[in-house]
Amino acid sequence: MEKKLINRTYSVKGMHCASCVRLIEKALEKVDGVFSAQVSLVTERATVAFDPQKTTDEQIFSAVSNIGYGIKQETEMEADKDKDKEEKSRELRRLLRDVIVSLVFAGLIVWGSFPVLVDTAPLFLKDFYFQLVMATIVQFWPGLQFYKGTIPALRHRTANMDTLIAIGTTAAYSFSVVATLFPQFLERAGFEVMPYFDVSTVVIGLILLGRYFEARAKAGTSEAIKKLIGLQAKTARVLKSGKEMDVPIGQVVAGDIVRVRPGEKIPTDGIIEDGESSIDESMVTGESLPIDKTKGDVVIGATLNKTGTFTFKASKVGQETMLAQIIKLVADAQASKAPIQKLVDSVSSYFVPVVIMLSILTFVVWYNFGPSPTFLFAMLNAIAVLIIACPCAMGLATPTAIMVGTGKGAENGILIKDAESLETALKINTVIFDKTGTLTRGKPEVTDVVGIKAKGDKGYVLKMAASLEKGSEHSLAEAIVKKAEEEGLVLSGVEGFKAIAGFGVVGEIGGVRVVLGNIKLMQREKIKIEKEEEMGLVKIEREGKTVMMLGVGGELTGLIAVADQIKDSAKEGVAALQKMGIEVVMITGDNERTAEAIAGQVGIKRVLAEVLPDGKEAEVRKIQAERKVVAMVGDGINDAPALAAADIGIAMGTGTDVAIEAASITLVNKDLRSVARAIELSRKTMRTIRMNLIWAFGYNVILIPVAMGALYPFAKILLSPIFASAAMAMSSVSVVSNSLLLKRVGLGK
Amino acid sequence: MSIDKLVVTIIGVMGIGFVYWFFLGKKEKEVKASGSVDITVDGGYTPNIITVPRGKTTIINFTRKDENDCLSEVVLGDFKIKRDLPLGEKVTVEINPQKTGEYTYSCGMNMYRGKIIVK
Numbered sequence: 001m002e003k004k005l006i007n008r009t010y011s012v013k014g015m016h017c018a019s020c021v022r023l024i025e026k027a028l029e030k031v032d033g034v035f036s037a038q039v040s041l042v043t044e045r046a047t048v049a050f051d052p053q054k055t056t057d058e059q060i061f062s063a064v065s066n067i068g069y070g071i072k073q074e075t076e077m078e079a080d081k082d083k084d085k086e087e088k089s090r091e092l093r094r095l096l097r098d099v100i101v102s103l104v105f106a107g108l109i110v111w112g113s114f115p116v117l118v119d120t121a122p123l124f125l126k127d128f129y130f131q132l133v134m135a136t137i138v139q140f141w142p143g144l145q146f147y148k149g150t151i152p153a154l155r156h157r158t159a160n161m162d163t164l165i166a167i168g169t170t171a172a173y174s175f176s177v178v179a180t181l182f183p184q185f186l187e188r189a190g191f192e193v194m195p196y197f198d199v200s201t202v203v204i205g206l207i208l209l210g211r212y213f214e215a216r217a218k219a220g221t222s223e224a225i226k227k228l229i230g231l232q233a234k235t236a237r238v239l240k241s242g243k244e245m246d247v248p249i250g251q252v253v254a255g256d257i258v259r260v261r262p263g264e265k266i267p268t269d270g271i272i273e274d275g276e277s278s279i280d281e282s283m284v285t286g287e288s289l290p291i292d293k294t295k296g297d298v299v300i301g302a303t304l305n306k307t308g309t310f311t312f313k314a315s316k317v318g319q320e321t322m323l324a325q326i327i328k329l330v331a332d333a334q335a336s337k338a339p340i341q342k343l344v345d346s347v348s349s350y351f352v353p354v355v356i357m358l359s360i361l362t363f364v365v366w367y368n369f370g371p372s373p374t375f376l377f378a379m380l381n382a383i384a385v386l387i388i389a390c391p392c393a394m395g396l397a398t399p400t401a402i403m404v405g406t407g408k409g410a411e412n413g414i415l416i417k418d419a420e421s422l423e424t425a426l427k428i429n430t431v432i433f434d435k436t437g438t439l440t441r442g443k444p445e446v447t448d449v450v451g452i453k454a455k456g457d458k459g460y461v462l463k464m465a466a467s468l469e470k471g472s473e474h475s476l477a478e479a480i481v482k483k484a485e486e487e488g489l490v491l492s493g494v495e496g497f498k499a500i501a502g503f504g505v506v507g508e509i510g511g512v513r514v515v516l517g518n519i520k521l522m523q524r525e526k527i528k529i530e531k532e533e534e535m536g537l538v539k540i541e542r543e544g545k546t547v548m549m550l551g552v553g554g555e556l557t558g559l560i561a562v563a564d565q566i567k568d569s570a571k572e573g574v575a576a577l578q579k580m581g582i583e584v585v586m587i588t589g590d591n592e593r594t595a596e597a598i599a600g601q602v603g604i605k606r607v608l609a610e611v612l613p614d615g616k617e618a619e620v621r622k623i624q625a626e627r628k629v630v631a632m633v634g635d636g637i638n639d640a641p642a643l644a645a646a647d648i649g650i651a652m653g654t655g656t657d658v659a660i661e662a663a664s665i666t667l668v669n670k671d672l673r674s675v676a677r678a679i680e681l682s683r684k685t686m687r688t689i690r691m692n693l694i695w696a697f698g699y700n701v702i703l704i705p706v707a708m709g710a711l712y713p714f715a716k717i718l719l720s721p722i723f724a725s726a727a728m729a730m731s732s733v734s735v736v737s738n739s740l741l742l743k744r745v746g747l748g749k
Numbered sequence: 750m751s752i753d754k755l756v757v758t759i760i761g762v763m764g765i766g767f768v769y770w771f772f773l774g775k776k777e778k779e780v781k782a783s784g785s786v787d788i789t790v791d792g793g794y795t796p797n798i799i800t801v802p803r804g805k806t807t808i809i810n811f812t813r814k815d816e817n818d819c820l821s822e823v824v825l826g827d828f829k830i831k832r833d834l835p836l837g838e839k840v841t842v843e844i845n846p847q848k849t850g851e852y853t854y855s856c857g858m859n860m861y862r863g864k865i866i867v868k
Binding site for chain 1: 750754757758761762764765768769771772773775791792793795797815816817818819824825826827829830831833835853855857858859860861862
């Protein structure tokens with residue numbers, strides 16, 4: 001049988017030296033089923049490859065703790081995070097060292113060669129041979145990375161940023177070497193003998209400085225996801241066989257009972273078993289106010305328990321938790337490509353070769369037509385062209401803004417599926433809200449029971465309706481059954497129960513046909529409705545309540561009105577959208593009057609009423625046919641086809657399941673203002689992307705011709721390679737910094 | 750026109766022609782991936798163009814041998830995949846394309862590019 005090995009990383013405490021490392025490795029390798037073990041002293045980590053059928057975590061733990069070290073499980077996320085961080089900070093340190101080395105030498109060379117400054121310089125700095133030594137160090141130590149980037153690329157017949165810098169600095173450096181070592185050559189050829197070590201070194205120093213700032217800024221763009229990963233709880237207090245113990249989060253399994261005390265982080269997703277508390281969910285859902293929860297309520301891992309103590313049953317652990325899903329969603333979105341990027345792609349594949357060609361052209365033109373000394377002008381301008389070109393800024397323009405934008409969204413409970421959604425969300429001019437569960441709380445309650453004439457009293461009406469609805473899963477049915485239970489009614493058995501979507505339910509109780517539903521059902525059942533009754537009905541419906549009619553034995557017997565409370569944030573959420581110039585539409589299965597009443601309460605003017613559940617998709621398409629860009633907001637479960645049909649499907653507050661396939665945007669919280677915020681975020685992110693692209697393209701389109709000398713005939717303006725390198729270094733940093741500004745955007749404020 | 754100017758002009762024109770031919774005139778060969786494909790990351794991606802079947806999972810193994818920082822991240826934007834490529838380590842990604850067409854992948858800064866053709 002083939003062995004299936006798994007790799008797992010544990011964190012190890014108490015190591016002092018390399019011999020500890022070997023000791024632990026040996027101990028681990030002795031465990032039956034362990035294939036290999038690697039321990040690192042620096043990261044305090046053990047990576048073990050083992051056969052899970054033969055070995056358990058416990059055996060590995062005891063092997064290590066037996067020899068006197070501490071070991072605990074480490075979640076995958078943490079390991080990745082730390083590894084990533086280490087490598088990044090090592091790279092940053094190396095880069096900083098290169099920057100310092102090159103800029104110090106460059107500074108000394110400039111001091112020894114720059115007009116005016118040179119008069120104050122000590123003699124040895126003015127010595128060309130000494131400058132040669134310093135420039136050589138810079139060229140081949142900090143500058144080595146440009147060659148390392150260039151040579152393998154050339155083997156593949158591709159060119160990149162490094163190629164430009166390598167060619168440019170090599171040209172300046174080589175000329176200077178010849179000028180220093182063999183000045184007679186140049187003199188004979190009629191050139192002025194003047195080394196340009198300052199050019200090669202300052203360019204390398206400034207470009208590296210730019211890269212250093214850029215790397216630091218780029219680290220900031222992925223902060224949001226790091227923050228999310230950092231939210232994870234490390235341990236959980238699990239109740240097992242009457243005992244309470246703290247276990248690493250990786251060992252909690254679904255079904256475990258976990259206790260959470262005030263001030264503690266809730267370790268994983270679950271349902272409260274006992275106790276109640278107020279919970280701060282802002283870090284995950286963006287919901288600013290704490291939420292009171294009690295037995296039966298869902299709690300989310302990584303949120304903060306504020307006041308009470310409670311126990312809950314873990315329902316999701318590891319990669320299935322809401323937090324893990326959010327992290328995955330955000331990471332996916334950050335890796336996705338925006339359609340606008342396609343433009344950049346096509347340009348950048350030609351960019352570097354074209355710049356090299358322009359540089360050669362610049363040399364030829366200046367050599368043939370330029371002022372004297374022609375060779376020097378030609379060389380310096382050709383180098384300036386190579387140095388000023390900045391393909392990096394174009395490459396960074398879109399992804400960095402998307403990183404920051406999606407991260408900002410996640411902080412506010414807005415999860416954007418991909419960059420394409422972000423780009424489409426910008427164009428939305430119509431938002432359709434599903435009524436039940438989106439504009440309303442989705443917890444309907446029975447408000448009125450009307451018995452009609454002598455045919456039945458209120459109790460009878462409720463009893464028949466509840467008996468019939470007992471088998472239904474509809475939220476209205478739940479409300480009726482709950483009401484009957486509260487009144488202490490005894491329900492009867494139903495035969496031949498059938499739910500007819502868009503009409504209601506039918507069945508037989510004690511051999512009599514009982515129907516409950518809307519007016520269409522009554523018409524279908526040929527039940528006569530008298531005017532008076534309709535009048536009573538109108539009044540109730542105008543209050544925004546949904547009225548169901550009960551027919552028993554072919555006669556109308558009563559009315560039951562159910563109302564669903566409108567969410568507190570509904571009015572404000574709708575108003576925010578309207579203020580942005582977006583038309584708001586409500587879609588519902590309710591009849592016209594009820595729908596109008598609810599819409600009126602929240603300020604919606606356009607209502608699509610009496611839409612059957614499977615008709616929502618068609619309604620969305622109808623509005624799209626009006627040349628509108630439509631966002632559909634729903635719960636993502638019942639209205640998935642409509643969400644998928646819309647240009648942007650927005651799923652809202654769907655518990656701990658956030659990865660909803662049909663949704664382009666998932667709102668983790670139930671706050672309706674988030675819809676406007678999501679659109680605002682997409683507008684601001686896209687604006688940043690556009691600004692970045694304009695800047696990045698504009699920079700190259702304007703400054704490359706300037707470096708070529710386009711302004712020289714009119715204004716005698718030329719770019720020295722040194723200035724070019726400063727501009728180039730600034731260019732990509734400013735693009736990344738501009739993206740980072742998105743972090744400061746206040747949404748909905 | 751003096752002789753040196755003539756020489757510079759001729760060399761320059763030849764240089765431009767060479768750069769064009771060298772970087773933009775190359776023909777890239779496709780490698781057909783059946784099940785899995787190894788891509789070496791060293792000054793670019795080798796093989797650079799891979800063809801994969803539609804509707805089937807293809808495993809792509811990236812191994813970076815180039816120290817250049819730019820290549821330390823690979824982005825398959827159309828498949829929403831972004832991975833760090835630690836030097837010398839094999840990093841596996843899985844794609845299961847549902848639509849035929851040409852997709853590009855690139856390094857983090859979009860300087861190096863490769864193509865995935867779904868057939």
